[in-house]
Amino acid sequence: MRVSRSLPALSRAVALLAPLAVLPLGCAPDAGPTPPNFATAEPTSSATGSPLRSRLSLARHAALHHRLRLEGCLRSEGLEVAVGAQADRLRISLVRWGRTDAWRKGGASHDLASGCVASGSSAGQAGGRLTVEHQGLLEHWDARAMGLEHSFVVEARPPGEGPLSLVLATPGARVQVDASGEAAVLRTPAGRTFHYRGLMAWDASGRRLPAHLGAAESELALVVEDAGAAYPLTIDPLLTSPSWATEGNQASADYGFSVAGAGDVNGDGYDDVVVGAPRLDSGANLDVGGAFVYLGSSAGLGTTAGSIPTSSLGADTYFGFSVAVAGDVDDDGYDDVLIGAPRYDGGEQNEGAAFLFFGGRLGLVTVGAWTVESDQAGAFFGYSVASAGDVNGDGYDDILVGARYYNNGEANEGRAFVYLGGDGGPSTTAAWTAESNQQGARFGRAVASAGDVNGDGFDDVLVGAPRYDNGETDEGRAFLYLGSASGLSSTPAWTAESDQPDAWFGDAVAGAGDVNGDGFDDVLVGAPRYDNGETDEGAAFLYLGSAAGLSTTPAWVAEGDQAGADLGSAVAGAGDLDGDGYDDVVIGAQDYDGAAFNGGRVLVYLGSATGLAPAPVWTAESGQASASLGFSVAAAGDVSGDGRRDLIVGAPGYSNGELSEGQAVLYEGCTAPDSDGDGLCDLVDNCPAVANPAQTDT
Incomplete structure (x- = not known):
């Protein structure tokens, strides 16, 4: 069921808790390709195909997660996500990041077109990634078996004091974070719910960093305690919705x-x-x-x-x-x-x-x-x-x-x-x-x-x-x-x-x-x-x-x-x-x-x-x-x-x-694939990119 992809060489894998899915925790996959610039596809080959199908048309890009019927449309305001062809959409965009005494403005370093490839359009090569290049930060969207993986790579330590925060705007949506700070529910005005969960962060040495979610009205914050961390940092939650x-x-x-x-x-x-x-x-x-x-x-x-x-x-x-x-x-x-x-x-x-x-x-x-x-x-x-x-x-x-x-x-x-x-x-x-x-x-x-x-x-x-x-x-x-x-x-x-x-x-x-x-x-x-x-x-x-x-x-x-x-x-x-x-x-x-x-x-x-x-x-x-x-x-x-x-x-x-x-x-649920051939379905494999039948990696 899962099609596993490596993250860029400067990052390591991360644990994501999603409906019926656990993605890798703290293990080192094979190095992936260099992250692409904004609005280019990163195709991968797969004998079984991928849940994500990407197509580039001028500066417009649509990502279709066919099994979950999630359509992602990258616009100047950020990513829009919908289930099927519904008009009820969730918009997510990085509006600021850094620290409370030294915010940096979010936004792509290249102009985005406002159009979007129509849902159901013929796909090119299976597999792909949507990437937005911000100043000092890369934002990636990848399809995983149970949802859209939303990851960030922060290249260097930003100035200021206090924890590192990435603030996402979700215009019109109601944001509710659970008491543990581990998961959030995003509800559109028409009542469609999306789940944002499995937030994990680690530094260049692979050290796990404390992280939690926070909310204020229509904003969702990803907060990382980065004291003593070796940059670059990777921050990686998952967005999903019931199928x-x-x-x-x-x-x-x-x-x-x-x-x-x-x-x-x-x-x-x-x-x-x-x-x-x-x-x-x-x-x-x-x-x-x-x-x-x-x-x-x-x-x-x-x-x-x-x-x-x-x-x-x-x-x-x-x-x-x-x-x-x-x-x-x-x-x-x-x-x-x-x-x-x-x-x-x-x-x-x-x-x-x-x-x-x-x-x-x-x-x-x-x-x-x-x-x-x-x-x-x-x-x-x-x-x-x-x-x-x-x-x-x-x-x-x-x-x-x-x-x-x-x-x-x-x-x-x-x-x-x-x-x-x-x-x-x-x-x-x-x-x-x-x-x-x-x-x-x-x-x-x-x-x-x-x-x-x-x-x-x-x-x-x-x-x-x-x-x-x-x-x-x-x-x-x-x-x-x-x-x-x-x-x-x-x-x-x-x-x-x-x-x-x-x-x-x-x-x-x-x-x-x-x-x-x-x-x-x-x-x-x-x-x-x-x-x-x-x-x-x-x-x-x-x-x-x-x-x-x-x-x-x-x-x-x-x-x-x-x-x-x-x-x-x-x-x-x-x-x-x-x-x-x-x-x-x-x-x-x-x-x-x-x-x-x-x-x-x-x-x-x-x-x-x-x-x-x-x-x-x-x-x-x-x-x-x-x-x-x-x-x-x-x-x-x-x-x-x-x-x-x-x-x-x-x-x-x-x-x-x-x-x-x-x-x-x-x-x-999940059956195949077993990406690393170690006999464990990717859903329960703590390192699906590395053969690890004993699950001993940390």
């Missing part, structure tokens, strides 16, 4: 409350996604809800959804509260989609229902859908839905549904139901049910396929009960039930608890895939109210599979490290995002305060032979207060057929014209 984003376009729709990969519903070889909006209104009926399926293609996800009709549903149904791929329950070669509506009224108020829609050559078949209800008032059946995998090994995928408030001897104990797949679809009678047998435990708040944790050839299921008590009030518990030729076990083969009051362990559960490559599937459990230094920071716990089943103690724990972050409010197996043969995971922290209060955060952790990495390889945050990015997270499969695994993330509190309309965004 796909859609919105609810209705106030309080909560679009993105639930997201899921839909499998391949039309059999065209591209994976699809489904997004839920449980509070979408239908005419005069409020909070009917909605679910939207977006089909994959060679160009990625479409922006026009195939919505599922809800005209037969009444107000307050909350259709789309939960969404999932059901697998192929009727074995017809098309994946099917499952939608939960926990406040559906059939014969009983708020009994809830689950709806199955079959895939077909033209997409989802939205008539004649399979529907099941709980037949108990207030059960909230469909609060959670998931594929159960194939729990009995008959070749048909099965369905798992949770009813958080189901009563059977104990009020609000909760129940989980499994319906077996077969010719013509699943049965409407549950083949298996389980309960918590404890009042108020909310068993079934979260349900998931665990994969095959013990390697016996049958899929297993995981159920969360976040208010379960066993020594501590509302500590929560997760339950694992093993599959077999006769179906699921009637008693759990494994349970785990948080051993901390009010942790809500089991509020989210997921199969993690096989994160350590031992042949056994592993599981994730979220506890969004877990405390360990910070109140309600939240945590996610990984339990490893084995021939004996799941481990009794977690092999790995991640925490929010911020009070009220609610990390673990959403967890999911991400598949193998970096193409190294180990599955990875994605975790949401819906109330994380980064660039904005309760903006939310998403974190990706990579698998390896030793398990999950202790630190995330990638994070994303929302620059909008109360957007709750990461409220829902899921593997999207491969929506463009490029061999990369993708992620879909929901932000139901997002506003852009309508308050809390919600948003869903897609981020793409």
Whole structure:
């Protein structure tokens, strides 16, 4: 996926943290060519082509990042960046640099034309760089797999006292920098967001220099502590934007409350996604809800959804509260989609229902859908839905549904139901049910396929009960039930608890895939109210599979490290995002305060032979207060057929014209290339320009 380029000989490589990407840290690549003068292309050859295609036309220059649909247009006012052919553009220009007591004015040392090569124009040789030559400073724009790399080379120490600063103007855009100073969100007046992150700086000897971002209105500052540094200096962040984003376009729709990969519903070889909006209104009926399926293609996800009709549903149904791929329950070669509506009224108020829609050559078949209800008032059946995998090994995928408030001897104990797949679809009678047998435990708040944790050839299921008590009030518990030729076990083969009051362990559960490559599937459990230094920071716990089943103690724990972050409010197996043969995971922290209060955060952790990495390889945050990015997270499969695994993330509190309309965004993963041939995808290689399989370079 990545096309790696060397920086000029006077610089060394730099670490860039971008959506699903880590670029090189502090290693010495082969020397590149001498930097070009302004407005000349620096072509490179590549057998696979480059994400950047450059074309020079007089003094006009356009840089097209085809995969991310980023168009860069260099003008006299600086670089304009847009997604696709949108009129909504972000402008970035260096307006001053140096020190606060001795500023130097930014601006190209050559005149720039105001025109720009049209988007989609035929490209010349693949590869290229846009370079602006300022007095005493070179500014470069390069396409990388996950965005536009924006680097500066400062040739000599400028006069004055204090740190070195480069100030970028972003006219009309709102700039928000997170509390750490490591990332910024740039929001255009029309609501398009761009992320500026991964700021790193180093001197001529390769020494890393402290650096951070700062903001004031429509200006973004890159601040470097350069005391004692050997010049020239290199300063190098990354600008990117999600490759796909859609919105609810209705106030309080909560679009993105639930997201899921839909499998391949039309059999065209591209994976699809489904997004839920449980509070979408239908005419005069409020909070009917909605679910939207977006089909994959060679160009990625479409922006026009195939919505599922809800005209037969009444107000307050909350259709789309939960969404999932059901697998192929009727074995017809098309994946099917499952939608939960926990406040559906059939014969009983708020009994809830689950709806199955079959895939077909033209997409989802939205008539004649399979529907099941709980037949108990207030059960909230469909609060959670998931594929159960194939729990009995008959070749048909099965369905798992949770009813958080189901009563059977104990009020609000909760129940989980499994319906077996077969010719013509699943049965409407549950083949298996389980309960918590404890009042108020909310068993079934979260349900998931665990994969095959013990390697016996049958899929297993995981159920969360976040208010379960066993020594501590509302500590929560997760339950694992093993599959077999006769179906699921009637008693759990494994349970785990948080051993901390009010942790809500089991509020989210997921199969993690096989994160350590031992042949056994592993599981994730979220506890969004877990405390360990910070109140309600939240945590996610990984339990490893084995021939004996799941481990009794977690092999790995991640925490929010911020009070009220609610990390673990959403967890999911991400598949193998970096193409190294180990599955990875994605975790949401819906109330994380980064660039904005309760903006939310998403974190990706990579698998390896030793398990999950202790630190995330990638994070994303929302620059909008109360957007709750990461409220829902899921593997999207491969929506463009490029061999990369993708992620879909929901932000139901997002506003852009309508308050809390919600948003869903897609981020793409990585497989090839391995630029230096050391067996590590460039995304996880700390030095993709130098063979370094042991990752020992510093």
